[in-house]
Amino acid sequence: MLRLRFNYRSSSAYESPAFYGELQTIERLQLKAIEIITDPQFGMSVDALKHAVNSHDIKACWLMSKYQNPLGASMPEVNKLAILDVLAAKHIPLLEDDVYSELYFSEYKPKPIKAYDQQGLVLHCSSFSKCLAPGFRVGWVVAGRYAKQIEKLQFMTTLSAAVPNQLAIAEFVLHGNYDTHLRRLRRQLESRQQQMRHAIEQYFPLETTITRPSGGYFLWVVLSDHINTGELLQTLLDDHNISIAPGTLFASDQQYKNCMRINSSYLLTDKIRQALITLARCFA
Ligand SMILES: Cc1ncc(COP(=O)(O)O)c(C=O)c1O
CATH class of the missing domain: 3.40.640.10 (Type I PLP-dependent aspartate aminotransferase-like (Major domain))
Structure with a gap:
């Protein structure tokens, strides 16, 4: 278009x-x-x-x-x-x-x-x-x-x-129980979002804010002003094998430096929980 x-x-x-x-x-x-x-x-x-x-x-x-x-x-x-x-x-x-x-x-x-x-x-x-x-x-x-x-x-x-x-x-x-699949998927995504939000609230610094979307699978996390998620990207990858979506990825001109997007559709495994704890330590 x-x-x-x-x-x-x-x-x-x-x-x-x-x-x-x-x-x-x-x-x-x-x-x-x-x-x-x-x-x-x-x-x-x-x-x-x-x-x-x-x-x-x-x-x-x-x-x-x-x-x-x-x-x-x-x-x-x-x-x-x-x-x-x-x-x-x-x-x-x-x-x-x-x-x-x-x-x-x-x-x-x-x-x-x-x-x-x-x-x-x-x-x-x-x-x-x-x-x-x-x-x-x-x-x-x-x-x-x-x-x-x-x-x-x-x-x-x-x-x-x-x-x-x-x-x-x-x-x-037509024949594959698409509606049943969608109902299951929605329940699963909602429950995973809840778990991810709770974990972020538990581990991240107190001043962190997190969105509460009524669907989909993205959470937008706003951290304290002095944090630059884009600058931390490489260190997180090199030192901890953690990949994040920094806020600057979503705008021109280096906006949203202190933000990141989190995909909450994954099961909150011990590995992901540990990654959140590591992130929280970097954001403190
Ligand atoms: C907002 C948005 N629009 C479009 C797309 C692309 O969708 P598709 O994979 O169907 O091309 C994506 C995929 O990440 C998306 O997040």
């Missing part, structure tokens, strides 16, 4: 902090990136987006309305509507990345912004990578008024996604 809308140096609005894949795409296409401040609980700021669209010629906006990577933020329904209103007033398309949509901990699945889209301005993207088959690379986009153009662009670039992979997933979704 970005390739459809943009010329060299066109402006695009995106979250800060954001998924590094998004930052890489923006860099590769040499777009002018307008960072929109994003709240760890409520997602992209409506006011900041409003200000940005009024002061720049923004050609598209890219965000995650639920279980945002890296914050885990999810927008309240009023914010989803408000974001859509701001963009629709200027006919700006929204690329809604909803790859974690199936991984909700609530009783009902929260709606994407796409559910409120009357004008076909939202391109809703998702995939089976996070909930079923990471290596299969099968995903989709519900592209509204851009559907034909997207179809053409995909045909020109990759022809199509691998057919055997699509058939295998279709077979599983």
Whole structure:
């Protein structure tokens, strides 16, 4: 979609902090990136987006309305509507990345912004990578008024996604107890998130704050101001064989130095617990 809308140096609005894949795409296409401040609980700021669209010629906006990577933020329904209103007033398309949509901990699945889209301005993207088959690379986009153009662009670039992979997933979704699998996965992720949060609260310095996402599998950890997780990265790897995702990975300009993202989807084994204790010692 970005390739459809943009010329060299066109402006695009995106979250800060954001998924590094998004930052890489923006860099590769040499777009002018307008960072929109994003709240760890409520997602992209409506006011900041409003200000940005009024002061720049923004050609598209890219965000995650639920279980945002890296914050885990999810927008309240009023914010989803408000974001859509701001963009629709200027006919700006929204690329809604909803790859974690199936991984909700609530009783009902929260709606994407796409559910409120009357004008076909939202391109809703998702995939089976996070909930079923990471290596299969099968995903989709519900592209509204851009559907034909997207179809053409995909045909020109990759022809199509691998057919055997699509058939295998279709077979599983139809006959493989997909819903049971998802229910089990959600329960497991919720319980692992709880355990990971408790362990971080137990070991990390008192001033540490941790998000409490209502789905997905990322925790955003904010440490004391003097900590620089990016600087610790190499030492942790060399001396302790611990790999972390430092905050600076999720923005340009060395922002979020005292932050890190933790993936809570893994079982809290003794090895991971020990790694947390080692990290805590480095952050003290
Ligand atoms: C926010 C976000 N969007 C997109 C992707 C890519 O998904 P896929 O593996 O289906 O290409 C990822 C994968 O890490 C992600 O975290």
